[in-house]
Amino acid sequence: MPKNPNETNKKDRILDVAEELFALHGYDGVSIRQIASAAEVDVALANYHFGKKLDLFRAVFDRRAQLLSDTRREVLQSYEGKTLSLEQIIEAFLLPLKMAQKTGDAGWRHYLSLLAYVMTSPVWNKELLAKVFDKRVNELIDGLKIALPKADDEKIHWCYQYMSGALALTLAQTGRIDRLSNNQCHSTDFDTAYELMVPFLAAGFRDVCGQ
Amino acid sequence: MPKNPNETNKKDRILDVAEELFALHGYDGVSIRQIASAAEVDVALANYHFGKKLDLFRAVFDRRAQLLSDTRREVLQSYEGKTLSLEQIIEAFLLPLKMAQKTGDAGWRHYLSLLAYVMTSPVWNKELLAKVFDKRVNELIDGLKIALPKADDEKIHWCYQYMSGALALTLAQTGRIDRLSNNQCHSTDFDTAYELMVPFLAAGFRDVCGQ
DNA sequence: CACTATATTCAACAACTGTTGAATTTACAA
DNA sequence: TTGTAAATTCAACAGTTGTTGAATATAGTG
Numbered sequence A, B: 001m002p003k004n005p006n007e008t009n010k011k012d013r014i015l016d017v018a019e020e021l022f023a024l025h026g027y028d029g030v031s032i033r034q035i036a037s038a039a040e041v042d043v044a045l046a047n048y049h050f051g052k053k054l055d056l057f058r059a060v061f062d063r064r065a066q067l068l069s070d071t072r073r074e075v076l077q078s079y080e081g082k083t084l085s086l087e088q089i090i091e092a093f094l095l096p097l098k099m100a101q102k103t104g105d106a107g108w109r110h111y112l113s114l115l116a117y118v119m120t121s122p123v124w125n126k127e128l129l130a131k132v133f134d135k136r137v138n139e140l141i142d143g144l145k146i147a148l149p150k151a152d153d154e155k156i157h158w159c160y161q162y163m164s165g166a167l168a169l170t171l172a173q174t175g176r177i178d179r180l181s182n183n184q185c186h187s188t189d190f191d192t193a194y195e196l197m198v199p200f201l202a203a204g205f206r207d208v209c210g211q
Numbered sequence C: 001c002a003c004t005a006t007a008t009t010c011a012a013c014a015a016c017t018g019t020t021g022a023a024t025t026t027a028c029a030a
Numbered sequence D: 001t002t003g004t005a006a007a008t009t010c011a012a013c014a015g016t017t018g019t020t021g022a023a024t025a026t027a028g029t030g
Helices: A010-025 A032-038 A045-050 A053-078 A087-091 A095-103 A106-120 A124-149 A152-172 A176-180 A190-208 B010-025 B032-039 B043-050 B053-077 B086-093 B095-103 B106-120 B122-147 B154-174 B174-181 B190-208
Strands: none
Touching: A010 A032, A010 A045, A010 A053, A010 A106, A010 B032, A010 B122, A032 A045, A032 A053, A032 B122, A045 A053, A045 B086, A045 B106, A053 A095, A053 A106, A053 A124, A087 A095, A087 A124, A087 A152, A087 A190, A087 B032, A095 A152, A095 A190, A095 B043, A106 A124, A106 A152, A124 A152, A124 B010, A124 B086, A124 B174, A152 A190, A152 B106, A152 B154, A152 B174, A152 B190, A176 B086, A176 B154, A190 B154, A190 B190, B010 B032, B032 B043, B032 B053, B032 B154, B053 B086, B053 B095, B053 B106, B053 B122, B086 B095, B086 B122, B086 B154, B086 B190, B095 B106, B095 B154, B095 B190, B106 B122, B106 B154, B122 B154, B154 B190
């Protein structure tokens, strides 16, 4: 029985299950048979719909990546013309945290964990992130340069990486913060993570990148 | 021919090669045969020295983990009695960045990438980090509570996670900052990463955690 | 030298991997 | 109903996986 009883479409079921398992165990940690089995589907069906395993992985990644990148563009365009504040740029970058809580479904949570896996992997990083996200990211960095005019490029890029890392570890939902805090904090609490991360990062940017 | 021509000990060669390959492709992305082949060693030898694949992975992780945790303890003990400043706590946490540059060898760089892999993985995180690192980490968090007396525990734990993420992505050395900056910045430049990360994080902590 | 423990290799196992072609079922339009 | 394309299953392939037991080599000791 599939987790979402409304989900009778086998093609989508394969994507959903693959998304969850890839996020948890990585690309090489999951076999097509495990995915097919969990989706209650024949092994050959995944191949019929998505081709090779690598193509299935790309399909899983791309499904929500485009939506994420597009939403980021919309957010940035809503400020059209006006100069973006530092906080607004950070909020646009942290948008993934907002995506999951809006719908509230588990699929997005799994996907964001997968996104963290890709962001922190030396191999996937190069292949997958560039295609969909780089254009928006360059816009964000250009915005940072305007919002922090006194900073040189090197400092901005390093601070951007710190921001990216803080986001990635939160998206990963490793459960570590739950353990370290004796269950006072929860990995899945993206609301609190977002509320505190914005001022944390803004203060860091201002301190390192002047003014 | 092994990369380090002085390294004739096959047992150590297996560890070195496994360290590099596990860091790059993850646990499931590397086979024992690939490791043995790269180390120019028979497949069965890895099993003879380290047992099962999982034990080999643990051996690779533990080799430098203990040294890292011990060095952190020494740093913290050197301040014995005195109250730690926020910057000193952050510096103790960012110690891994210092370990690699001190020796300058590639082995540490590979290991830190592996550490990032473990830190960001939902499964390894739980199994490996707790054993060796949790004691020191709790000391660091206690230090943060003293250095930031007005902050409640929840905020400190979240800020700690942001710090942890910023460190992890840097340790991962994904090469993304190199591409985004058009090779102005380099993933392996731990010196610059450290110099800028300390004030960045300190400012974030102070802003979110009062004082 | 002979003895012994350690180190290393060889050959093989059963299980699992991704992938495919043909057969079968289902959905749907004419 | 018949015809047709899409969806799904079945069975099988060649290669790879982790692991092991026996055989051989090496190093060090008496």
